[in-house]
Amino acid sequence: MSSEELWAFENRDAASINRASDRSEAQADERQDVTTSLSFPLHWTSATESWNYLFDVSIACELLAPRPDDLILDFAAGTCWATELLARVAVRTISVDLSLEMMRRGRERLGADRRLVFRDEAEFVVARGQALPFADDTFDGVLCLNALHHLPSYAAALREIRRVLKPGGRAVFSEPGTAHAVQPLSQFRMREESVLEKSVSLPLIRRLAMEAGFSRITVVPLRSPSAYAFEYGGTPDDDALLRQMWDETVRRAPGEHARFVLHNGDDPPSDTLLPADKLVGRLNADIVLENISAAVRVGQPFTDRLRITNTGDLTWKARGRRFGGQVTCGLKICDAGGEVLREDLGRTGLPRDVMPGEEIEIEMTVAGDLPAGRYGLCYDMVVEGVTWFEFQGSPCPRRSLEVLS
Template structure:
């Protein structure tokens, strides 16, 4: 029975990086790597379950910059880009990164990228990114191959922004004893280490990570998260979107060609920060108006918009105004709601819009 510590003592970090690249060089047909998680009917269910647990705990938002550490053929990075994240794929194997570039080129995502995918080769010690430059880190079935866990965790802490989360999906604490792990360590220069959560969490705490969470999923697999500071959600995702809104008046009479200006006071009563600007307007919060006829039939969902001058933090109150002009004379109803662009209307997650009755003469 090979002890993983023997592998760590026998091979240098450079040796292990080279063996990882040799593995990818030996692959004659990369399609099974590129087609994950659907390349195997046996592996797909487990991979999808673990992916779901990981994505749920990371609390991703559109346009977040996400580092996939140990990306391999970059199939997970491609799905992150599909979810409109700004993806950085990093691996010790330049050959694997080359396969990933081919995957993105030959099978691009549906729609537009929020940012072109980035690709990095990891030297085993330092991630080639500036301090505090990523929002999230994903490590999917990779950390148990890492001999210098404390050094790598320190790099995660360095490149994560305050409030960032690193999420891991890894095998269990007896991984090294499995027949497959023993075979790999006996025949190839590869580390198949056990995942000791207590030990990993102690290292993480010593480095500065504050919150550690773990979930045991199917077949003893472990999904766990470490947080740098407190993660405040923002309007790039659904979590924490709520308000209390009060309009200056609830009924108006205006002339047919007259512009109506409606003043409102709004409290951010949720836990998420409202962004006033972002790439492509994604996740930007605005005051919006739906237009209904006299029988409250919807005429125009996106009747009007009004921007905020600054970000709005949880607990803050702001004043805003929206200007509207009606298409013809008659009786109308306006429903004033907030929208996080390309994310959702706040009403869809439980907020109560302000109702305005307007008579156009």
């Protein structure tokens, strides 16, 4: 087909698309004894196949970069093997697939391991890719692994994915390339198993994605690891050969494997819910002691009022997940020489998220559990579970406190 014929085929009327979905739905559950396994992606016939699947999901999750509070849609999830791997790194998911049996298998997968953090919160939904039963702007990210090429219409699926994706969200795809449909195995599956196998043309995907409302596409030119090992016998030491490998990768990768990201607008601003190794920006605070208690008696609690300005470029999140990420104001206690004795004398949460440049006032009440003596107090902000601001170069005001007997 020409590019215009492909575009017209992908944008054919909804009735035609639904008829194709009906045929797939009628045949999907009949194939489960052959095509599904709770051990997938650990392939029972070939270790190489297993490594390639694990490579795919590793690259896809790195591109997706889910944050601790994100909700991810596993689109056309199949046996939910990617859902399981996301659950193992504590990512919240909803899985959707055309097959009821697939969703039953997915629930069985996650239910088999009590260690999975969000096992009981995961949802499994039977639905067509062109008619997702979710509200607009529901998901922070979408993951689609080796499934888009089975759908009757790329255009209809991309419109739905864009609709349910939040502004700033990403949809990450790992699909076969431009020659997929003509491969012998694809031809066999279409002929003998009635499986829809389509090639994935990145120029066509880009056009359909832009028409669906996505802002841009990022292409990731990576081939499977086995391709390099087969052709080069490992990583070459010669610079010229390395450049040749890269040039060939960029040239050949789209034909072999289409890895790409569709962006729904600009990326969201960085905030403290990002994993520690993903924090890009400065954690910095200006803390002014407005009203303090210079002396208290043993057993007497005290309250300090603080004015705090976010002078960095990361948004401070007031609420985190069970693994942290929220910002609080902490009070450390020091001896006369400035040595920190306790880092948890007091903690006070933020009243709301604090954007860069914004100012808040908080009151910090500290229990009176210090013995008599003279102490140094240090006020600092902390990303719970990640770091104190002081360790990132942020100044910390200090003062003395007299505890009287």
